[in-house]
Amino acid sequence: MERKRVLVSERIAEEGLEMLRTELDVDFRDDISREELLSVIDQYDALIVRSVTKVNEELIKRGTRLKVIGRAGNGIDNIDVDVCTRYGIIVANTPDSNTVSAAEQTISLLLSSVRNTAWANDVLKGGIWDRKPFRGTELYGKTVGIIGLGRIGSMVATRLKAFNMNIIAYDPYIADERFERFGAEKKNSLEELLAEADVVTVHTPKTKETIHMIDEKAIALTKKGVILVNCARGGIFKETAVIEGLENGKIANVALDVYEKEPAIDNPIFKYTNVVCTPHLGADTFEAQKRVGENIAEQVLLALKGEIVPNVVNLPAVLPEELNYLRPYITLAEKMGNIYYQIEKLPIKRVEITYSGPITVNETEMLTIGFLKGILEPVLWEKINYVNARLLAAERGIKVYERKEKQSAKPFKNMLTINIFSQHHEMEISGTLSRARNPILVDINGYETEANLEGYVLMLQNEDRPGVIGPLTTTLGEAGINIASMKVARQTKGQTAIMILNVDNNVEEEVLKQLEQIDGLIGTPKLLKF
Numbered sequence: 275m276e277r278k279r280v281l282v283s284e285r286i287a288e289e290g291l292e293m294l295r296t297e298l299d300v301d302f303r304d305d306i307s308r309e310e311l312l313s314v315i316d317q318y319d320a321l322i323v324r325s326v327t328k329v330n331e332e333l334i335k336r337g338t339r340l341k342v343i344g345r346a347g348n349g350i351d352n353i354d355v356d357v358c359t360r361y362g363i364i365v366a367n368t369p370d371s372n373t374v375s376a377a378e379q380t381i382s383l384l385l386s387s388v389r390n391t392a393w394a395n396d397v398l399k400g401g402i403w404d405r406k407p408f409r410g411t412e413l414y415g416k417t418v419g420i421i422g423l424g425r426i427g428s429m430v431a432t433r434l435k436a437f438n439m440n441i442i443a444y445d446p447y448i449a450d451e452r453f454e455r456f457g458a459e460k461k462n463s464l465e466e467l468l469a470e471a472d473v474v475t476v477h478t479p480k481t482k483e484t485i486h487m488i489d490e491k492a493i494a495l496t497k498k499g500v501i502l503v504n505c506a507r508g509g510i511f512k513e514t515a516v517i518e519g520l521e522n523g524k525i526a527n528v529a530l531d532v533y534e535k536e537p538a539i540d541n542p543i544f545k546y547t548n549v550v551c552t553p554h555l556g557a558d559t560f561e562a563q564k565r566v567g568e569n570i571a572e573q574v575l576l577a578l579k580g581e582i583v584p585n586v587v588n589l590p591a592v593l594p595e596e597l598n599y600l601r602p603y604i605t606l607a608e609k610m611g612n613i614y615y616q617i618e619k620l621p622i623k624r625v626e627i628t629y630s631g632p633i634t635v636n637e638t639e640m641l642t643i644g645f646l647k648g649i650l651e652p653v654l655w656e657k658i659n660y661v662n663a664r665l666l667a668a669e670r671g672i673k674v675y676e677r678k679e680k681q682s683a684k685p686f687k688n689m690l691t692i693n694i695f696s697q698h699h700e701m702e703i704s705g706t707l708s709r710a711r712n713p714i715l716v717d718i719n720g721y722e723t724e725a726n727l728e729g730y731v732l733m734l735q736n737e738d739r740p741g742v743i744g745p746l747t748t749t750l751g752e753a754g755i756n757i758a759s760m761k762v763a764r765q766t767k768g769q770t771a772i773m774i775l776n777v778d779n780n781v782e783e784e785v786l787k788q789l790e791q792i793d794g795l796i797g798t799p800k801l802l803k804f
């Protein structure tokens with residue numbers, strides 16, 4: 275089979291490239307021009323970028339084979355996620371892989387800033403031994419105002435506590451407990467924080483709300499001699515306003531890792547000796563880049579195999595521990611979805627999914643998405659994935675209803691019952707996990723059963739009377755097909771029963787025809803493949 279192709283348009287760690295090469299054809303092209311990128315993108319199944327490559331509609335439209343965009347890093351402001359979602363393209367990032375490095379870079383820039391380290395270094399290496407211009411300030415006892423107490427903001431808080439700084443923070447989107455946990459005094463408004471802080475450091479994403487959050491008005495509210503740090507995203511600081519604050523002496527020092535326009539060359543802010551600048555190095559440590567490279571490679575490989583990808587940004591956010599717990603249930607839902615079109619050929623009008631048992635306290639959206647992906651897979655094959663499953667189901671007119679029941683009615687702790695309706699027909703299937711957490715079908719159309727949704731499953735209907743099972747097992751045995759497990763179920767004695775067998779090998783068409791001839795078997799046997 276032809277190997278899938280990935281284009282890596284910015285440098286990622288060699289370890290990540292190696293992982294990709296095990297399964298894919300990899301083109302590492304950090305020198306690629308925009309024009310070339312646009313002209314070759316239709317040859318790739320995946321694109322891996324960092325913060326420079328702009329993944330916009332123009333690119334996505336041309337990337338007709340694209341299934342996944344891997345963002346080797348955290349911020350996704352260079353990616354139009356909504357457009358990717360519309361085109362069914364998975365966007366995955368590596369949010370936790372570089373947080374420590376970004377937090378350490380913030381501390382490093384702040385220390386360099388208050389002690390004029392970078393400036394003194396330049397002057398000394400220029401041949402001048404002078405100490406006068408470089409007198410700095412201590413952090414000890416000062417107040418740091420952290421805007422955005424997320425992953426990086428909270429790590430900065432913990433580290434600056436060790437310097438005996440007083441920590442205040444503004445983040446309207448998190449619970450009060452988080453402020454307490456990180457020893458930060460909560461500020462209810464940005465204005466309050468700006469008025470009290472000696473150092474202001476931003477750690478928010480770049481959003482409509484945070485663009486130019488630190489502008490002339492904000493700077494006017496700060497203390498005279500304030501120190502400003504931006505190791506988050508260019509554009510959160512309005513650079514013209516910061517320059518004005520430097521010129522009029524309101525701002526004592528500025529530390530920047532990120533800029534309104536990147537790459538930043540000839541930025542007018544570079545001329546100020548009390549501004550310390552690095553070229554977006556927050557994530558640039560050996561450790562972070564190894565983690566980021568490996569993590570993005572792993573996710574791209576999973577995405578191209580249609581498997582669950584942990585950090586998809588265009589899917590409901592699920593915590594890693596919760597995802598680990600839910601993962602086998604997502605697989606169960608997907609396999610239950612796979613059943614329908616292997617048995618029926620009638621278009622689906624509506625599905626009703628009932629989640630029952632303790633699982634209902636979890637975010638079940640991913641299970642619903644998994645089911646829809648599973649149901650449409652036989653029809654849409656490679657086109658469908660977790661990101662576009664809901665959209666494609668809606669486009670095909672499938673209405674989806676979900677229900678949660680705290681208590682599972684059947685003898686299983688957690689259960690999924692799915693009713694699939696076509697114009698004049700209904701199929702009901704129930705599934706759960708085995709002790710080994712493998713997916714099993716426990717009920718089909720009111721017949722209690724037990725079949726592993728794995729490998730080959732043979733489904734047959736039969737008259738509930740002696741003399742049917744024997745010829746069936748003989749026929750399979752003569753065809754060299756081993757039966758791994760078999761369950762016969764009936765609703766009323768002497769009427770119709772069903773048999774569900776897990777078999778170790780494929781059952782060829784010819785053998786299925788022989789089975790159909792057995793006296794007492796009803797209709798055509800179905801072989802389901804999982």
Ligand SMILES: NC(=O)c1ccc[n+]([C@@H]2O[C@H](COP(=O)([O-])OP(=O)(O)OC[C@H]3O[C@@H](n4cnc5c(N)ncnc54)[C@H](O)[C@@H]3O)[C@@H](O)[C@H]2O)c1
Pocket residue numbers: 348349350369372373376421422423424425426427444445446447448477478479480481483484505506507531532554555556557558
């Ligand atoms: N310099 C680098 O190389 C580098 C490396 C990694 C991350 N980053 C950037 O650092 C920033 C923080 O990353 P993170 O992983 O901590 O993100 P995060 O999502 O964990 O935390 C961001 C926090 O900002 C808060 N927030 C959002 N809007 C806000 C607003 N208007 N006012 C106040 N708070 C607001 C959120 O509630 C959240 O708690 C991002 O912009 C990311 O792209 C930069």
Ligand SMILES: O=C(O)CC[C@@H](O)C(=O)O
Pocket residue numbers: 324325326346347348349350372554556557558
């Ligand atoms: O190294 C990069 O590409 C940017 C890193 C950082 O800004 C991020 O958002 O992860």
